[in-house]
Amino acid sequence: MIEIIVFLVCCDALEHKSEEEPQNKLNGIGAIIEYDSRAGRQEKLAMQMAIDDFCAHSSSNYSYCPTLLINDFQGDSIQAAFLTRTMIKEQNVRAVLIGLETWRNALLVAETGNGHQVPVLSFTNEVPIRTCEHLPFLVNAARSQQAxxxxxxxxxxxxxxxxxxxxxxxxxxxxxxxxxxxxxxxxxxxxxxxxxxxxxxxxxxxxxxxxxxxxxxxxxxxxxxxxxxxxxxxxxxxxxxxxxxxxxxxxxxxTTSITNxxxxxxxxxxxxxxxxxxxxxxxxxxxxRFQDFHSRFMVKYRNQYPHELNLEPGILALQAYDAAWSVALALEGRNQSCKDHQNRTDYPSKQYNHMVSNVCGKELLDSILRSNFDGLYGSFKFNMNNKLPQAxxxxxxxxxxxxxxxxxxxxxxxxxxxxxxxxxxxxxxxxxxxxGQVFWPGGPWTVPRGWALPNSSKPLRIGVPARTTFKDFVEVRYDTKGNPVVEGFSIDVFKSVVELLPYHLPYVFVPLHGPYDSMVQQIQLESIDGVVADTAIIANRCNYAEFSQPYAESGLQMLIYFKPKRLERAWLFTKPFTPVMWAFTVITNIYNGFVIWRIERDSHPELNQGPFSNKVGTMLSLAFTTLFSQQGGEKLTRNSSRMAFVVWLFVAMVITQSFTASLTTLLTVDQLTPTTVSVETLKKTGAKVGCDGNSFVVKYLEEVLRFRPENIVKMYSGDDYPQALQTGKIAAAFLEVPYAKLLLSKYCNNFTTSGQTFKIGGFGYAFPRSSPYLPDISQAILKVTENGRLLELEKKMLSSYNYCSSSRNDAEHNGSLGMNSFYGLFLITGGTSTAALLIFNFSRDQEEDGGGGGDDDDDDDNDDAQEIELSEVQSQALIEPGRDHQDDRAANNNNAEENHQ
Known part of the structure; x- marks a missing residue:
């Protein structure tokens, strides 16, 4: 331990001294060091060299050259303070003290000097700021090492x-x-x-x-x-x-205090x-200048201490040299002022000594603080805070x-x-x-990890949730011995990650009860060493732990249930027109058929044959035949009927095209517009929404999406969501993306996502803040993602539910129209045809039951033949309208008579 205190003797006017007393006693510099310390010995020699060099280069009279008074304080701070007081009071000096090394030892000396208003220069690296405030005569002559x-x-x-x-x-x-x-x-x-x-x-x-x-x-x-x-x-x-x-x-x-x-x-x-x-x-x-000092220092030090091997001057020796030089330089400028005060005799002795001490001490302090020269250690110049430039x-x-x-x-x-x-x-x-290469402790050239790996006797305690909402991610079971068996997607990913670490990482799973937030907080309390689960990365949890790279997709989605629309799609062809439109179209078509029938019945006698029901059928058939047949207009013989036909054809074309366009629109919108439900709609209607009761989603719905707490239904099992959505217990479920994907794979029909995906962190593994192995785990997660192992594990989790995708109708995916879109039409036409066939069969059976013998049958056959021939002739007449209708009638009558005969 080193304590050096340099006392600068300044301006002490003692009682009457003889004219012969040397004036250099007024310029004495005192030093207190520890002789047993190598640093103290180096500082002693450096200060002696500083005073000698200053005197050799001083421009003033040598009689004002300062002297150096040195004492050994033997490592005792109390002894150092006592020596300081003795030098000031009994050795007729007033001095600036320079304390070296520890601040605790220098403090007593600094207080002693401050009490006598003597400037004190300290060599300690860092002097407390509050100390400088109540010790105004303290000067820090060491450079701050804070950088x-x-x-x-x-x-x-x-x-x-x-x-x-x-x-x-x-x-x-x-x-x-x-x-x-x-x-x-x-x-x-x-x-x-x-x-x-x-x-x-x-x-x-x-x-x-x-x-x-x-x-x-x-x-x-x-x-x-x-x-x-x-x-x-x-x-x-x-x-x-x-x-x-x-x-x-x-x-x-x-740090420098040791390395120096x-x-x-x-x-x-x-x-x-x-x-x-x-x-x-x-x-x-x-x-x-340094080279000159260095060579002279080594020679002198070797002469004084020949047994020491290391002769190089250290940083403490350079600081001592510069500090002693600054005191000597300041003293040189204040000698005459102190001498003038010394020669005054108009004050009593005690008052005189006190006045001289105050005046000279303050003047000397100011002079030291104005020092400005290039020392061995660098520029020796105090800034506005009375400190030397920092290193x-x-x-x-x-x-x-x-x-x-x-x-x-x-x-x-x-x-x-x-x-x-x-x-x-x-x-x-x-x-x-x-x-370049560093020689690390223990001798290896490889860079130390800086942390000790856990061993098998003390593995990492990894917390896992004992109860989870979605067991496909984490599930805890117990074997026959009561030991926990942890499985799931999150666990499989973690095991794959650990396998890729460049070292063996022993761990054991510890099941924990309670919400996920409390599990993460256990890391900060050092109850566990990490959490491995389907833990979402959110800001609040980052206050207690640090998360790895996400291993699952991030986001929060809304899942809804929509009812199947098979019945509505079957009758979708009726949707383009309103019921009134359909009724008016049918009535108009019947009316136009009646008009054409009425006009053309004189030209076509066959339109009047048969009972009334046959005439109505002929009328309706004629209306549709003339409307949709390519040659329907050619069957009409009168201009009035043709006019009605042309107008009705134009209207029918417009109606048909409108029907086609409207039906196309309905089919397209049905394919392209999914069922959507917005958050605002749910909030306005006060609908119930469900979420995981153990997750952060509850607070997210309340604080971010602004749902009322009474409208939030907490759920604790993944299988409860489909039933709650189907029964209407909840209108929507808010799930993290991995959960939503799992439910859609498991319950594919009638469930879909709706609205936007809210950005949140994905699933990650939590460890203590600045965990040494966390960077390696994050890097391993990226490797698992890039090599396809993560995708393989995800497919494995969803594979048991893949049948759901294959069971869907392909038409619902590729946009093609299937039977479900038109079976209403086929039902109508099939039903109509079947009814017609049944009526025909019933009528024929009735006729067969009421018929007579063979002659009657022959007559019936002849009548049928006549009717068939007559119908053929009539049809030919309609096809060839240019013939003379009178001749045709006559020919037909003659043929009928011949056949009858």
Whole structure:
């Protein structure tokens, strides 16, 4: 542990001193360090070199060259504060204190200096903001390392580790100045903090061992270590190695507070850190001033400490050099002002000493804050918040063997690079992979997963619903021993996915009761390790878990029932005309037939033969024959009947074409327009709608589609939907697309979807947020989809219901017209023909029963022959209208007489 406090002696007017007393006592700089610390020894030498270099190059009289007073505080913060007070009160100095390393130790010294209004320069990386507010004389001479947290996050993102553990020193500077920035940076790259492990500064090995064991029991194997004390860090790594946590599959990352001091560690400490990735503060070593300092430092350090092997100056030595230089530079500009106050004799001694202390302390503080020079570590210039520029570039190192090797660099806003090239962006990349091979803990060259696989003794506990609405997706049964047997489409898909993982993932199914939301919440409570079921991916559930890639189609559909229209289709030909139209058409046709019969009966005597019923039949037959026969108009002999025929033919053509067009429209609309029911119609009519009572659909219907709760019927079995729809218990059922497909395959006839498909997430598997194996599961789901296995499983689920599709009438699918559309017409014509045949047979039977002997039969035969010949002649007369009708009648009469004779 290192504590260095530099006291700048300024302007202390003591009681009358002799003229011979050296003036340089007024310019003394005091330092408090820990001699047993290598960092303290390096800082001591660096500050001595800074004062010597300043005096050698100072433009002022050498008598004003500051002196350096050094004390050993032996790692005790109370001792450091006591030495500070002694230097101020008893050694006739008023000083600026520079506290090094831990903020906890520097705090007492800073409060002592602030009480005497002496500026204090601290070397701690992060000084709490609230501390600066009540310690106005405190100056942070170290550069903020907050940007390194982005470098740590970039490393995590490069290797896609989902969760990390953070081990940190439980002090204010870490809690308020480091950890919040680290958490934010990690969350920005999509990872999460698995565990935060605070350790007291003076933690014992036993305490550290117990804390690390708690982390070892968890799955995450990525560890970030941040401590201001290098001694605490070495304890952590030694105990981690003893527990086997530095083996293959683990990742350890250290922050700058540790890595900057890694040069100071002995071989024993380095051996326990093999494979560690470190973030190290970068500083340029190419400048002439640095090269000169570097060579002189190594020579002097070797002379003073010949037993030490590592002679390279670290970042703490550079900070000490620049801080001492800034104090000396500020002191040079304030010597004359303090000397003028010192020569005044018009104040009592105590009042005089207090006044000189106040004036010189404030002036010196302002002068330090106005420092502006190029130091060994970079530009030494405070901003408006009295802070030095933040470190923006960091070196990435990998501990290997007895030391470490430099992998490359990370620059804020640019990313990783093999070298620092400020004028080119082409050499930077967001991924650390461009830095080359990393030696990971345990020695392997393969990238660690960053998490431990569950073993057979402690498999993943996968929750499944004990009771489901649709058992084709998930069904839980129990064997004779009471062990759960889980089957279904969702389970088959999950098993296929696990088979494609690049590692063995042991798991056991745990049946859970209750709605799906509560099952997903059990993941956050760590009661289970995941949920495998027909679980819809919705926003509310994402608050408790993270979902895999969907394995089933997404969407919410409305399923309705429609009654068959076979009877209506059979009589569809009557639909083009209204009943009044049909009646008027029939009456008009009969009337026109009567008109033509009346006009033509004089020209056609056969129209008057027979009883009245025969005349009516002849009249109707003539009307239809003249209307639909191609030569019907030629049978008419009078112009008046022809005129009536032409007009009626024109009207009939219009009516026929209108009938054809209307019937075509009805048939087309019947094929192209499915039965539809809208959500708005259901809400306006107050119709009941059904949905799965265990799913999110209940809330969706209430909150999104705005159905009244009393109109929502909760259903808990998939087989209840068809009956509820057929009986009218519900007017529509809202089902997720996979469920709707299943029901349509199972109950195909008279059920259909209606309205739009509402966009929702599909079915997915739920796991803890940032689960390490979740990306692999999502990738495996895509593979199952692409290789056709998912489609095969879906067909397998629906195969037992495929008979439903084949049983449908093909005419209903291809738009062709079948017998069901015209059997009404065939019924009419068939019935009419059958009735006519029955009447004819009945009449003939009556005539046969009432007939006499053979002569009568012969006479009847002759009469029939005569009638047949007469009919043929009459027909021939109608066909040949040009003949003279009188001659035809005479010829017919003669023939009749001859036949009679």
């Amino acid at each position: 390194q947290m982005k470098a740590v996050a970039a490393i995590i993102q490069s290797w896609q580790w989902q969760k990390v553990n953070v081990i940190y020193e439980d002090i204010d500077s870490a809690v308020t100045g480091i950890i919040p920035y680290l958490i934010e940076a990690i969350q920005t790259v999509g990872s999460q903090i698995s565990s935060l492990l605070p350790l007291p500064l003076y933690s014992s090995n036993i305490n550290i061992l117990g804390k690390l064991e708690s982390l070892k029991e968890k799955q995450c194997r990525v560890f970030i270590v941040h401590t201001s004390s290098i001694h605490l860090a070495t304890k952590i790594f030694k105990e981690a190695k003893n527990l086997g946590m530095m083996e293959e599959g683990s990742v350890w990352i250290t 001091q890694i040069d100071l560690l002995n071989s024993s400490s380095i051996s326990s850190m093999q494979g560690v990735l470190g973030i190290k503060t970068y500083f340029s070593q190419s400048g002439k 923006r570039v960091f070196e990435i190192v990998n501990v290997v063997g007895r030391s470490y090797r430099e992998l490359g660099y990370w620059s804020e806003g640019l990313g990783f690079s093999k070298s620092i090239i400020h004028n080119s962006r082409n050499n930077y990349n967001v991924s650390m992979r461009i830095l």
